[in-house]
Amino acid sequence: MDNAVSPLVEMIGISKSYGGVRACRDIHLTVRAGEVHALLGENGAGKSTLMKILSGDVTDHDGTVSINGEPVRFTAPADAQRAGVAMIHQELDLVPALSVAENIFLGREVRTRLRTVDRRRMNQVTRGLLERCGVALDPRRPVGELRTGEQQLVTIAKALSLSAKVLIMDEPTSALSSAEVEQMFTVISELRRSGVGIVYISHRMDEIGRIADRATVLRNGAVVAGFDARELTAEAAAEAMVGRPVQTMFRTRDVDPGEEILRVTDLVLTPRRERSGRREPDGISLTVRRGEIVGVGGLLGSGRTELLETLYGAGPAGTLRGEILFRGKPFHPRGARHSVRAGMALVPEDRRVAGLSLEHSVTANTVLSIVDRIGTAGFVPRAREHGAVRRIVSELKVKLGSIGDAVGTLSGGNQQKVVFGRMLLTEPVLLLLDEPTRGVDVGAKAEIYQLLGEAAQQGIGVLLASSELAELVGVCDRVVVLSGGRSVRELDTRQAGEADLLAASMGEGGAALAVDVPGGEA
Amino acid sequence: GTTSENSGQGNAGAQESECGGPDGKYTIGMSQANVAEPYRQRMDDDIKAAAAEVPQFSVEFADAQQDNAKQVSDVENFLTKQIDLLIISPNEATPLTSVVAKAYNKGIPVIVLDRKVDGDAYTTWIGADNVEIGRTAGEYVASTLLPDGGKVGEIRGLAGSTPAKERGDGFRAGIEGKDIEIVQSVDGDWLREKGQSQADALFKAHPDIQVLYAHNDPMAEGAYLAAKAAGIEKNMKFIGIDGLPIPSGGLKAVEQGRLSATLIYPTGGREAVDTAKKLLVDCQAVPKEQTLETELITVDNAATVYNEANS
Amino acid sequence: MSTLFRFQSLFGLVAVFVVAVVFSPRHNGELLFLDADNLANVVRAMSEIGIMAVGMTFVILVGGIDLSVGAVLGLAAVGSAVLMVNDDFGVAATVVIVLLIGLFFGFLQGLASALFGIQAFIVTLAGMQIARGIARIWSGGQGVAIAYGEGPGEAPVAFSLLGERTFNGIVPIPALIFVVVAVVAIVFLRTSAFARHVYAIGGNEKAARLSGVPVTRVKITVFCICGFLAALAGIVHAGQLNQGSPNDGFGYELDAIAAVVIGGTSLMGGRGSVVGTVAGALLLGVLNNFLGLHGVDPNVQLLVKGLVIVVAAGLQRLRPSV
Amino acid sequence: MSTLFRFQSLFGLVAVFVVAVVFSPRHNGELLFLDADNLANVVRAMSEIGIMAVGMTFVILVGGIDLSVGAVLGLAAVGSAVLMVNDDFGVAATVVIVLLIGLFFGFLQGLASALFGIQAFIVTLAGMQIARGIARIWSGGQGVAIAYGEGPGEAPVAFSLLGERTFNGIVPIPALIFVVVAVVAIVFLRTSAFARHVYAIGGNEKAARLSGVPVTRVKITVFCICGFLAALAGIVHAGQLNQGSPNDGFGYELDAIAAVVIGGTSLMGGRGSVVGTVAGALLLGVLNNFLGLHGVDPNVQLLVKGLVIVVAAGLQRLRPSV
């Protein structure tokens, strides 16, 4: 085949700096037709930047890009799309008010002979694309109504619709659960067979071995290793990324859980106004004790986020039924401020949307929750403030230039740690974590797990919602499985494994087990 | 410009309405150009007060907020309501001409106040003569304040507005041939605060000004404040125009010695109601034009005139 | 659901209309408000604001704002008068030139805002002053009266059509123009690819750019549309009032924006419709008419209008959020 | 980097100042612009706008806007005059009542905007009309003159202090008040926890809320501050002009917003400073003074001011972005 002569994509000597940060240094990368090329690296290693260069999003770089042996210089994403390069972005870039079909065809609308938009045709094609991705969605629904996972599938369908020769997938599975991931792998295999070159970025090491042909590892903006992915073990990949062996991912510990700090019985929320895309609690019971890490599992849209938001008082207004006992007393969620003061802390699902003010400094973001408590008379003593920030930054090993830097310039994992640190500073007794390691690299993940362990050791109770089965099984003492807004089962991770968890989530035996959890309709 | 057409007869030809006499009840619509100018607010107040003395009258007011288009709508609304007489103080002449003509041709008597409209499709016009007022002011300066000549500073009304032009031109005619120099003119947009800040700069450049002539009283008062801040208010005389009989008006300012003189610019409100009474109640004819006299106000007559106007 | 939302944007209008009918003053038993002439007046009186509000809808949909429309209306009114009266241009030439001026003014503002990234609020705040300044200088500061006739210094009689009514003298020409503009805009916004791009930019500018939407070009274009329609409103204004004055249209921008917002278009961009804007403009028109017909004290009118605007905007909040 | 940014917000002011000095008209060889009296006048003339702009900065920092400040200034001026002259209140009582009125008005607007989620633009647009309406009704439509003395119908002489100058008759009291307000605001915004909340809300409201920031309360408070300072400006206005008129402060809101934006505060919220706002206000003041001293045609002044605003806002864009 001619790809032996000239690879589909050849990037030579690519460099790119943001101010003082060198995101890419003299990178060489090739992608052949019909291969899946995994791009690995820590948060901030430069993976996304490199791919933004290939897809015409970042244009002021050094070095040359060739497609099919032809040197190209894109000035806009549209250029790259015309040249057959499509990219699924890490941050879901969709327009909430437009329909699924309109989003998929945005910028390339199908027209009728009267030059008007041909909705019928667009909807039809969209239906087909979504089917290929294994999801049944009405193409006319506004994207804003969809759940994060569904949105991710829409971006995948959108990329497919471009019939690109080169498809870049930047963490496409971060919001997907195993069933959707399987479906996506089928799609990827099809594409590979039809000669599409795929660049695949992920922090889920187990995926790499399954679908990638080759892997390139970046560290600090430079290529440090190349592998044949089939021979790559998760451990070897992690070591290449971080530059040292990564310690045991999951904690090994045996804590005696202390007193009970949270008891939820038959929680039901009837929102005042229905909001589409949400699955409010509809019969949830669980307990969390001091020093315990309790997982919240379930499929996409099973209501995990809504549970945490409801407990924290950050969900929609409505009537709560059932009982919440927090630190032994009845607790009525009244809003985030009230909950923080009572000793709860929430690390939200999407740090960019709900966690950080990206333009503001690490300092401002880190102390935000306690800024009105560390001083007297409403003033903020600089020294104490900086002291607190420095302490938490070094405890959490946040990588940054200075604490005055805008938090938006940190890598994803480090941004996550800043949110985490902010909530730890409030000295909570109950930590509510919603997908805390989404998009976080293996090294940072290990550090976050360690932090969780330490927090638990100090007597904090943790409620951890996650889509990663390995994380739930590896980190939690118990896992409560949700389905359709109800707690359907509780598993002890000392006995149950990933397979049991998956089965419980899918509802196998769920009906029978629902009896275990008292209440429900009552 | 028809100025000499005191015909004595309301244009009875186009006037199909019949005089209802003293037994009728009459709704008068008063369309005001804007009430942000104290002068026009006073006009409304005068009309309200005068109409209260005529039991047959009830008056509705509309405020066009300086917008010709809004004033057209206001008049249209009056027509929809089938008012018996229209008083209008137009924002500008041309834009309101056709809607005024429409009312007039429907047989509704129209009294135009202060500013005119084009043509003669109205019953009567009542107003004062700005050129005349400016000339009176100039003559007063030339004969009384600066008999031996001197320097004058001028604060003008809003650039481009007719009264500003006429009050300026009239003043120049009044000092014609005398050894009086207008050293600088600045625009005060009719506003007190603008008069103050403009006078700041004016006095900076010309500290030797002897008379300050402002196109209205608020600007004259603003200039007085500026002079006071600069400590030179005793060295000069201030003249304004309007002489409104309200607490914040020029009459009080003269009485209290801040201004040396002001010239009454009559609102015509009372005269308009009198005219309406003649047309609707007394069934009399009215002249096509009624020019109102100005009056020079100095400290000698300020208090008397004020009290008369508010009695 | 989107039907419901569209319905809601009309809800306020219907409510105000019903109130106006029920409490209409009567004359010989007839409801004055429902008089054909009166209804025609309502639409005529709102036609200029309405035309501008349609253009404003486009700008607001991309997340911008245009404070200059009132001043551009004044500039266009002056331009129409000066070109026909002083420079003896024909109607067609005048209209084309004035529309192009409005378009070009919008273009410059769009350029400053989209290309140089200066906030639209501040660009158009400055644009407002600049347009007023130009209008004052061009007109010599005075309103330029338009007299009709064949001679020099007189405007062609055809232009006076704008002050007329058609269909048995009932439907005012400006109202007709407003309806045409609105219908074209509604169809355009529902069916064109350009409109999808407008919504996309307002909803998520980055996503739009990554999808290959020509963001800068679309943004500049909406400012051109807005300037163009403001100039059209200015021509209508001059034709209705037989004059072009540099002070015309003062403060109209706020009415136009109020119409758009009452119509349910979000100032954050990405959501809204011209149907809503038309409803918003008519609501304001009916309200003005109602208050005027009742002879409500002008100062109280200010209060009432303020409250109605807040309530109407508040009602929009009830629409289902995504 | 943040130093550079702060420097840039002063850059425009310095540039305009230098131009004003270099091209200053002369009188007996003296530069008129640099005359102490003239400089005092510049600050005095901007003091009201400046005070309002400081309050506006808070509102804009949380991503809001307040179009009502000019009308609230008018309302406060009327209130000061009516209370002292007609109702024989003392200076202290009058000042307190008027400030509370401003604060309460801001509170209501904050409530409508923060609690009911109606966009600040539209709430305060309505608030502007409502404040004007109240002022007009309260004053009877006419300016209320303030005469000083001991008798009934006369205001206490102490109030006339606002029109005076201190420090050898050089420093106008209003300028002094402006400076005090600015300094307090600068210190407050740099050191208080409240200020951190303000910036956080402007930066990412949702994140702020989830972090335990009392978003609604902070938003309402900034509107209170803005209303309070607008009322303070209104008191100063009444004291300077010895009168309270319901038409006072017309259009001042746009000047105040321009000062804030020229000072580098983003209308999207989250970024900016009072130092910048003060620089912005002084820039506008120097510009006005310069154009006035040269007797530039008022129409050309409009043009020049518009262009300077755009250029100044454009310069802000040069600051480093994330």
Ligand SMILES: Nc1ncnc2c1ncn2[C@@H]1O[C@H](COP(=O)(O)OP(=O)(O)OP(=O)(O)O)[C@@H](O)[C@H]1O
């Ligand atoms: N717009 C930007 N401005 C400044 N610095 C940036 C910008 N975008 C990225 N960087 C920096 O460039 C470096 C590489 O970032 P990049 O997003 O490519 O990392 P990544 O490998 O994709 O990380 P992750 O796994 O967290 O997605 C990081 O140090 C990041 O802070």
Ligand SMILES: Nc1ncnc2c1ncn2[C@@H]1O[C@H](COP(=O)(O)OP(=O)(O)OP(=O)(O)O)[C@@H](O)[C@H]1O
């Ligand atoms: N239309 C919407 N309106 C309001 N909130 C929404 C909407 N769509 C999604 N959300 C919120 O965003 C969250 C993220 O949705 P996502 O699809 O990630 O659900 P999930 O986390 O996979 O499922 P789970 O409900 O189990 O947490 C939702 O749970 C919900 O809280």
Ligand SMILES: [Mg+2]
């Ligand atoms: Mg990345």
Ligand SMILES: [Mg+2]
């Ligand atoms: Mg979730």
